Amino acid sequence: MSDYLTDFGRPKGTVPPRAALHSDAPSIDLSGAWRFRLNPTATAGDDFWAAGYDDAGWDTLPVPSSWPMHGYGQPAYTNITYPFPIDPPHVPTENPTGDHRRVFDVPADWAGQRVLLRFEGVDSCGRVFVNGAEVGVTQGSRLTHEFDVTAHLRPGAANVLAVRVHQWSAGSYLEDQDMWWLPGIFRAVTLRVRPAGGLDDVFAHAAFDHATGQGTLRVDAPAGALLSVPELGLRDVAVNTDHVLEAVAPWTPETPTLYAASVSTETETVSLRLGFRTVAVVDGLLTGNGRRIFFRGVNRHEFHPDLGRVVPPDVVRAELQLMKAHHVNAIRTSHYPPDAALLDLCDELGFWVIVENDYETHGFEQNGWRDNPTDDPRWTDALVDRMRRTVERDKNHPCVVMWSLGNEAGVGQNLGPMAEAARAIDPDRPLHYEGDWSSTHTDVYSRMYPPPDEVAEIGAAETGLPFVLCEYAHAMGNGPGLLTTYRELFETYPRCQGGFIWEWIDHGIRRGDHFAYGGDFGEPVHDGNFVIDGLVFPDRTPSPGLTELGAVFAPVRLDADAGGLTVRNGYDHRDLTGVTLEWTVSVDGDTVASGQVEAPALGPGESHPVALPHVTHGFGEAWLTVTARLAGATVGAGQVRLHEAAPRPRRSGRRFARNALGPAQFRDGDLVALGGLALRGPRLDLWRAPIDNDIFGPDPVADRWRAAGLHRLTHRVVDVDASADAYVVTSRVAPAGTDRALLATYTWTADDDAVTLALHVEPTGDWAVPLPRAGVALAVPGRLGAVEWFGGGPGEAYVDSSAAALVGRYRSTVDGLQTPYVRPQENGNRTRVRQARLTDPTGAGLEILGHPTFELTARRWSTAALTAATHTNDLVPGPDVHVHLDYGHHGLGTAACGPPPAPEAWLRAEPFDLVVTLRAVKP
Template sequence: MSGPYTAAEGALVPVTRGAVPPRASLGSDAAQVDLSGEWAFRLSGGPDTAPDWSDPGTGWDRISVPGHWQLQGWGAPAYTNVRYPFPIDVPRPPADNPTGDYRRTLDLPSAPPGRWYLRLEGADSAAVVAVNGTPVGEHTGSRLPVEFDVTDQLRTGQNLIAIRVPQWSTGSYVEDQDQWWLSGLFREVSLRHRPSGGIEDVELVGDYDAGTGAGSLRARVRRSPGGDDRPARLEIPELGVLADIGPDPLTIAAGPVEPWSAETPRLYRARVVSASETVEVRVGFRRVEIRDGLLLLNGSRVQFRGVNRHEFDSRRGRAVSRDVMRADVLAMKRLHLNAVRTSHYPPHPNFLDLCDEYGLLVVDECDLETHGFELIGWEGNPSADPRWLEPLRERVARMVERDKNHPCVVMWSLGNEAGVGANLESMARWLHGRDDRPVHYEGDQTCRSTDVYSRMYAAPAEVELIGQRREPALADPDEDARRRAMPFVLCEYAHAMGNGPGGLARYDELFERYERCQGGFVWEWIDHGLEVQGTTGFRYGGDFGEVVHDGSFVIDGLCFPDRTPSPGLVELAAVNAPLRIEVSDGAARIRSRYLWRDTADTGFGWRLLADGTEVAAGSLAVPVLPPGGEAVVGLGEVEQFLPEAARDAELVVQVRAVTHSDRPWAAAGHVLGLGERIVRSGRSVQLAGGTARIEPRSIRLGTAEFGPDGTLTGLAGLRIQHAGFDAWRAPTENDLAVGWGEPEAVATAWRAAGLDRLVLRTEGVRAEVDALVVEASARAAGTSAGFRLVHRWWAEPDGGVGLQLEIAGFGPLPPSLPRLGFSFAVPCADPLRAGIDWYGRGPGESYPDSATAAHWGRWQHRVTDWQTPYVVPQENGLRRAVRRAEIAWPGAQLEIRGLPDVDLTVRPWSIRALDAARHTDDLVAEDRLWIHLDAGQNGLGTATCGPGVEPGFRYCPDRATVSVLLHGGAR
């Protein structure tokens, strides 16, 4: 049988050959048979060599549907970002084209009158369908549903359904979407009865007038053939709506309604009834419009606090269950996200149902990307090739017809990174004529066909210019004026690859300052790391023997592959918090960042912390704030506790906003905003002293021991190893990438300067009246740059030892430095189980440009929990502004006090081991703890795809100081 994978030269197979017209995904009382589960499966080398798919002979095995065959024992996954993993030879797929045949039997009793549709929710990369040996149709458009009328092929009793799925098809040229190439029936398959005179399709789109509070509906229905002639009936009992609807569009007044928004996702249950079928649709009343250069929802300015979302499961690929989708949506809501861009294809319809229900704004993106053509100068790009016009227009039509009723969909997107061309313009014209929601496409920088100005990965300085409407002009003055009047959205920003993204707070500041800048969508929701049996780490591009791959670029999410939030996601949640709280002397300023709801269901309270431990708490009376409102409330009740609090302790006042009652996505008490302020500093440490005893082979200072070169070797019986200055960190993936506009990666400059191979040299050791002074230098072979180091050690009366390390760089050092600090190791048989109790900013890691989520407190972790398990090992785990930390393990302990604070990292392996590892299971705990005391570190940035570290967060001091007290020993 011919198919979309055997297209002749110069021709393209229509994407809907044999299929019925696209329609909305509807809940119906008509009969339906779920065909998910086990199917017979056979993989062949290609469509030309595949045996007859209805042949019950040898070679058949069992496979789960939905699913991908590469994740069930056939073939292997492959990952590319831009490059196609096959020759670009449009429209022909590669000759090496593994082809999967699926088949299953179905017992069908005598059928009621009407038709039967076989529905495929998703087949990658294409599908050819036969029933009882008779071909019924074929389809491309992997992430789009298709239905075939199989009534004439079905028979009473046993039926054989056969589906042939090639790994590659003509459609693969327009599905180059920066994800794993995975094949098969990855969404559900079902058989659906279409009763005579039934409800074939329904359009029910709600509108809302914010001025009057009234709602209305755009309604029409398409009926199945046959049945009686009575019109279909629309019923919304809660609103008293009862109306006859037919094939012509009709506007129906709904009276006063509660509007739908991301913060108040009010839905009304509607029924459309015919004599033979009833379907249900959940209706949300909202108005999406662009007015006076702003994108508005229900009359209020939209600010997207969004994320890009691929469909991904670490075990099942794009075969994502409804339970996992629900967990994602609930997590997004708890983490203060309000929007999703469905990159780069329409999601499973279940996901849109959940966004309707819980409240997420959706940019629904067409199943279209041709990024690989950029590498050949866009020659033959389908977006500009007339042969592709109808297939691409059908793709956008199938998306819109399926998803038109979802109130969560506030914008349509033509696709992603598909260049430009007449076909995209035609798609946009069709869309504008079909629906009134705005059209998005980032690739159209002239905005001829779109309604919003969209960019990817623009640096904050560029965003600021755009916010001021001072961006570089287009060549055409009319086009420039039109674009300059448009709302601006970052469809992708803050690339979340590895440790990062840095700079989220800066973007948020710009979104708040400039009304034209209406937010954006962080790239992306989840790391695409795959689980592989027999390994404990997740796998990425190149781990499956691919010849062409893009490595770990698929590991670029805010969640780890097991859906654990990364520190970057925790930071984003803090930046996006809907209530902004600033604590000053005796008062708190509370500002609502809600766009559509007030704070009536919000509780406010204060806490007084003494060295991180709560010593008093109370509630705050705050007036109900409207969207965008603010209030200043006094903290007089707090002040009465200040004299009674621990006299030597540092005092911090925290003010929190929390959910007052349970919400569908979070329990009561969920934090909606936090502000804090130090109101009294702790007692400063009185530095002591003592004379060092210098001997030929060792030096003693109180309980501390040093080698003859002044290197610390022991403390109160605790052996100290590898002590000394260090300037290296295991590069983050952002460190290893060249930021946009930068000459080279910062890690390249760091290695060129020898910061990863510094050699310490003692220049002098001397005993002063109250200290041991060790002068040293740190240099690397082949460079003239380095650091001058002055260690001043002193003894404490309680048995501790103090260190003040003065660091000064010299020579041509790089414009930023990874870190400057003092490191050492202590023996520990089981370092992962060692415990850490500290007072400082936490509880998670933080870096100079990623610190909004870190707040004052006293925290406890085991060393294993202190580590952040980035799929690709790299710098992690930094806790900043640590005042005091106690590390304990069987037989010994160590106390660290910052003077006044120090940045701290504790690891069960060395920086060098972390630097060398490529997967988490490459890291093996050593028999020691590595402790790093830093004066500072470089920021994170987003150089993997976007700007590097902003100038204000680049670590490049002329001088730095580490000041600490150390107490340790056996216990």
């Protein structure tokens, strides 16, 4: 009875795979409340599948569902390591097994008709019974399986569907994707009538000739079926023949034109939405409708923080709309076919999609790839079956640009049969598989996380295949950096055709007031917060990384140069018709003029200078900001500085007397009050709460920082000089156990209402390690909760992630400056700040002026508390606001998976100066 668990991942009893079709044939949705019990092993329990079995004592579970999300067992996260011994095809005896039962009625008029039972997703395998009779076994969690249940149904009566779902099966060895292990029937279950003379399968081929504008349509369907596309003048024409159509509108992600079509027989009609496009590799380029494809993509897992693998349709549509709003034009379905409904939306909204086979064996790498299924003929049938199911189901979607054989499964003899199976079904789409560096079985060359210099080297090669980065810019925690660098490479080298950010969403599971990650459920083997690596938080709130991505990939580019602004059309297929350019001129952050003009109707890739408005802007710092909009949506933004600010005068003229300098009070060299406002600091600070890109990777810079003692600096006052018109404090700042140090000279000057700090820092000793940050920290009363600043904004930005930060005047709160990364870390920096105020409800507080600028963070907990926190609920507001005024930060990079910050974004231990003026603000 249990041999199906170890039969090398082969499904049993299924009918041949076919396309997902929208049919008018009768069907029954079996979603809803099912009876459920959880057993500890695969063989526990009894003959629960019997039609007369009494399940009154069982629980009720919704289907679709992932049962650990409903309190049955626990989720478990691993990235690479299998959570069970590598002993293929065997699985542990301790194998959580969920028994499901559903009673349903079948209409009497279904008698005599063929009926299929369809499962869209069962993790990891399901043994299926109808009215006590076994009908088959699913294998392939994210794949569709259908069973012919005609002989077992009782039309006009109640029927019983029983499914035994095992968490582990031989198929689990083929599904080692980087995600939570979440068993259950997590996609729809339906009964579908297959009428005699109906349309079991349909394959629409809608090609576009970019040279002539003609479309060619052929629909493969049963002989005698009729095709109609009313908008194109086709009514009841023959299938299985080519129809040449004049002047069709092509489908592209930017212009996703779809034509409603139907294929009919006397007993069934199938509805299709046709998109005319041709994908081909031409002269080393992957093209769509004759133009080079530029993937501005993301990798997308199916995940919901409360439901696990179940994502409601309204959530899916909203997340795709969020992608479009941030100029994402492509999705890689990592690492399995998605719910079929996703591709309908991608057709409609416009995305290139790489549909990936449900296949990954990454954990075998840790054993030197011994017994890897990719190179083991015992697994060939299962792998070919998975590839066929992937291609057959989704072959009618214009959005599908390539099929992928799988992910991180090594190489071996089974790649050939898988590729052959895909091409036999669909010879018109290219194949992808990153692991095949020889490109023996694929049509594109694909890599993960290559550093920029390697991308440039590949792009500069004279010949080769199209190059796609199927994963890059690991969006874990605060980051990724380097997005602009990669975009420039994609634009410089035509063969470098973009790629897919890893990944779309943080896989955090909601637990009360925070999100959990690996290890939070007691897993003996786990990979911690490595599953928290998305552009959106678990609740799909955009992270600063997504905001940055939107700015980097905005299709209308507004680039500043010596002559002003140049507008460039970064679309791949459409011109700029309908785009408006809204401009403002601001002086010291205040708008003094504004207007709007139509963008020039530039074709893809064309550019043109923008005439600058003639506006009298006085003597302040003047900026021209231009925002491009299309149908109300922002599609680009840029700035050019029209006039630099005059240098701000430093405060001077007051002499130091009795621990006071103008409005400032000092004690033992430290500023303790300013105009009646109590504060502590500022003093030199080098530490930041390490971001994930500091912690992970082959050479974590955070380990080097800790080894250098940068998190435990000791301050020693060397000298205090108050003899001149300044108060000068010299300190030696160093970690214990080393002669490495920084000499910090604080020079204070003042007038009646403000003080200026000129800080000069000189490193001494061996400083091979870069610094996390360089600046000063101070604490002010917690009542100063309102923040206003003139500088980069509105969101956080760092040296290699600042494309979205435009200079302006912004307002927020201390709480609003924080970014709630699931694992707390450095966040919230506002860049290139000229002036800032922190005030209480009366308007009183502290003003800070930069000479010329500084980096600003303010939070209600110390850096030490932020460093120690593991989840957001660990962060408890204290009585103070902790303010950092920084000369600079080490870059973000993407070293958690990929390269570190570029050399120019390293914060090296070199002499630096930071000059700021502090003034107490009265109500």
